[in-house]
Amino acid sequence: MSSAEVVLYEKKPLPAKLTLIGLALLAIGGALAGIGFTSDSVRASYNLIIVFMWLFSIGFGSLFLIALEHIVGADWSVPFRRITEILAGVVFIVPIVAIPLFINLDQVFVWINPQVLEADKYIKGKAPYLNQDFFVIRNAVIFGLMILFFILLSVRSFKQDVNKNPKASKTSAKLAAIFLPIFAISISVVAMDWLMSLEPKWFSTIFGVYYFAGSVLSTLSILTIIVILLVENGYLSKYINEDHYYNLGALMFAFTNFWAYIAFSQFLLIWYANIPDETLWYMDRSNGAWMIMSLGIIFVRFGIPYLALVTRPSKSNPFRLKIIATWVFLAHYYDLYWVIMPEYAKRNGVDGPVFGLTELSAPFIVVGAVIVVLALLSKGKNLMPVGDPKFKRSLEFHL
């Protein structure tokens, strides 16, 4: 690659029908959710939280991966950074999904109900934080910050393709340093607001980290799937080699272990201390069939991905990595379902997990939204950050 004539990347627009595929998936998901909404609007609202949190994972998680790369100065992930930057465009979908939830907040959050507040002094004691006005304001602020940092991190990188300004990368690193603390606080707030406050009596200080670990996994897995599919169909540089894949797999492996570490730490302390305020959340998840799901999450989220990713070939072989990434991506759905739906079951007299057309809508909406964002935002852009000063070096990356 010493001669300047070598073409590292040739611009090739994504096929036009991709938008149609994405819209079709969105339409199927929307139709399923609509059928669910007419029959049981409460259940549909809980499912919308799953969709919302899943999309939030991908949008905010992408911004995190971009910031991580800038701040540590990583080489290997530069070829994929454009895909991550485009994926971060999901932040525009997240507020749209949140609007119906904001309208129906009282359907899912019991702390809004004045009768519950009167009856329970513990929930009333949390009212200074858990009240509807503050809830809407702080979440709106977080959505605003997400879009602001999408412009600061992604859009500036899109422009770098044209102006080739190497200083832009340095500014990005500084912006990433500002973004990361904001990210850490925001994702904890969102996890507490939308997941933990479903059971307002329960609290766990590590819960934000738990959701963060799952978020990064879901972002990494969808990124891996998209990258491998694009390389297989010749939309990215042919210089992407197995060591690039190896690093994607290794990061996924690391976060799989990190998730298990956090999830187990949360469980161990609560189980050991055995205080009713803290155990109730796990008690809700160990009744009857929920117990099977709770034991299942150990294998779905940790055991199987761990064994699948532990060997070196499984990380560097794109075909195997693609399958494992799909599993990890859907495991995030399992995780969110396990966190959210027991609260629905408890408050609405449903015994055990339910899975119907309403629940089936979530993966369709999420995958459809990701494809639509990918198709629309990639229009007229390079799919690799050709203006990045590290671009050539990153393609020569070897372990």
Added chain:
Amino acid sequence: MDNKILHSISAIFNTPDEITHAAKEIVKAGYKKFDIHTPYPVHGMDGAMKLKRSPLGYFAFALGATGAVLALLLMWSTMVVSYPNNIGGKPLFPLPAFVPVTFEVTVLLASVATVTSMIIVFFRFPNNSHPLHDTNYMKKVSSDKYGAIIESDDPNFNFDSVKELFEKLGSKDVEPIYYDEDELSVKHNLFDPKFITGLAIIAVTISGITYFALNKMMFMEPFNWMMKQQKLSAQSPSTFFKDGFSMREVVAGTVAKGKMPYLYPDSIDLADKFMVNPLDVNEQNLSIGKAKYNTYCSPCHDYNGNGNARLNGQFPNPPSLHTDKVRNWKDGHIFHIITMGQNTMPSYAQQINETERWQIITYIRALQRALNAKEEDMK
């Protein structure tokens, strides 16, 4: 030179690209026993050398699994078999609490045992020399050059063809490497007495110095707030009260909560008159009565109550319990004697609680009946 034995032929290269190319060519030429030495890990070298995957991972896995099993067995045998204590209402084998320990032991055994087995199996401990040591070749490749060797026991080895190959690959510095005489004559044995003695001396010295340093030179109590606290010690005067007692005596006539004091300490007649044995004659009462009698009464009264017991001679013999006088005493009379004592017999109120006194009386009645059975008992 002639009597030396050839180990290998070495070649020095100047750039990482050259050495990667050389490795590929050596593989292509069909050599199996060769090695590459570089000052830092060169990317893609294992692919160029066509190295197989190291089996060390399987070693580590097996040892780690052993560690996990050992940790669980240890916790199971201590917490379930040897000391089954209820801790915080948890099950005897609380798996979540054991996960961190199991994890630690797994990692510990896997890492320590892998390094140890690597040293012993692959490095052939305690052999510590290799023909490449102290050669110019090794000096160069550990600073800024890249080197390759082909060993002489390779089946395709031929001095001239190897030298030719290296020179063709562009090496300006091709040198044969010979065994040292020591390496061939001296053989190290793991169980060599000198070696074992040396290890033992090192172990004793180090542990001795450690012991002396930690326990004598710089001993610090890990925490002393339990030992050095202000407290009252039994059998020693206290400065807290003027009379030197460590606590106040109870007010006369105080009755402990839930305890009924003995009602007739002064009058055996009243005891005779009003006290009745409240217990049934059954196997449980008799067996407890027997145990208590054998413990507290039998040293003087003997196991069967005839008064000629193992303390005979040191104390005056008590009267037999089988006389008509004793046989006709009411239960309350005996209860009074156990509670208050009689003649040389002291009070047993501290040692034997009320229920047990009645159980002993039941047992004494059985003893008396045994030596003086009635006609109907024979049925």
